[in-house]
Amino acid sequence: MRMINSRVLAMLALVVFSVFALVGCGSGQQNPPAAQQTQPIEINVSAAVSLKDALAEIQNNYQAKNPNIKLVYNLGASGSLQKQIEQGAPADIFISAAPKQMDELEAKNLMNKATRKNLVENKLVVVVPKETKLNITKLEDLVQGSVQKIALGETATVPAGQYAQQVLQKLGLWDKVKEKVVFAKDVRTVLAYTETGNVEAGIVYQTDATSSDKVKIAAVAPEGSHQPIVYPAAITTGTKQQKASEDFLAYLFSAESKAVFEKYGFVMGK
CATH class of the missing domain: 3.40.190.10 (Periplasmic binding protein-like II)
Structure with missing residues (x-):
């Protein structure tokens, strides 16, 4: 009789352990770790x-x-x-x-x-280094001999460069300045070239110009000289x-x- 009771108790213990194990597995599936949840x-x-x-x-x-x-x-x-x-x-x-x-x-x-x-x-503007001695007040001034380098964004990939080319072509200036152009990978690089004085002028968005205390706006592209930005x-x-x-x-x-x-x-x- 005692042997039977021992066997029954052992089987009950095994069943209880199995139930808890299954519940544990089920709850693990339903409640992923906190790190995963958040x-x-x-x-x-x-x-x-x-x-x-x-x-x-x-x-x-x-x-x-x-x-x-x-x-x-x-x-x-x-x-x-x-x-x-x-x-x-x-x-x-x-x-x-x-x-x-x-x-x-x-x-x-x-x-x-x-x-x-x-x-x-946005708007398109010409920027020059803050301490420049050059007298640039309009885009036509970029043809001056004292302006040796002008930074623009790559016209194949940079919209600011595409807008700049449109303006220069519209004003009849492109053929006069294209040999001076230094192309940059994006508009912020154009700004950097101008800030450091590696170019005499750059054409960027007005918002880029106002973000820097190392350049000043020399001219704004005339209305209608480029597609709306x-x-x-x-x-x-x-x-x-x-x-x-x-x-x-x-x-x-x-x-x-x-x-x-x-x-x-x-x-x-x-």
């Missing part, structure tokens, strides 16, 4: 480098309110970013400094056309974070973001 959602934003300062402030504001979101910026020339997206680089949102790059990505069904809106607008923004068709991307894109058009963009000299898009 891992933030990453949104990859490919954006024109001229937006750098404004986007950095917007990033801080947005992540402070949304700790579950991590914004990862890829900043550069719009044409280079376009090529990266075409080659499969991770991107949830694209903000171009010109419609051309967005149009070409749309044509390849790489952008969600329904989400596209013009985010901000607009920055379209849209969500890519390849995004894996559709809802999170939609929320951040909406935030870019909010009153809070508008105040940041205007602080850095941008005008909100129409």
Whole structure:
């Protein structure tokens, strides 16, 4: 009798242990580790480098309110970013400094056309080193012999360079200054060349010029001398974070973001 009881107790103990083990396994599947639960959602934003300062402030504001979101910026020339997206680089949102790059990505069904809106607008200006002795007050002054080097963005990939070429051609100056042109990989590099005095003048966005205390604006491109400078923004068709991307894109058009963009000299898009 005692032997039977011992066997029964042993079997009961085994059953109880098995039940607890199964419950433990089941709860493990239903409740992943805390680190896994709190891992933030990453949104990859490919954006024109001229937006750098404004986007950095917007990033801080947005992540402070949304700790579950991590914004990862890829900043550069719009044409280079376009090529990266075409080659499969991770991107949830694209903000171009010109419609051309967005149009070409749309044509390849790489952008969600329904989400596209013009985010901000900008102006094009000639900048010179702060301490320059040259008398440059209009674009026509760039033909002077004392102006030996003029920095522009690469016209194949940098919208600011494309706008600059349009202006110079419109004013009949391109053939007179093209031998002086030093091309740069993006508009911030044009600014750097001018800040350091490696060139006598550079053509950049007004917002880039106002971000630096080492240059001054010598001239503004006349109205109608180039295509309107607009920055379209849209969500890519390849995004894996559709809802999170939609929320951040909406935030870019909010009153809070508008105040940041205007602080850095941008005008909100129409």
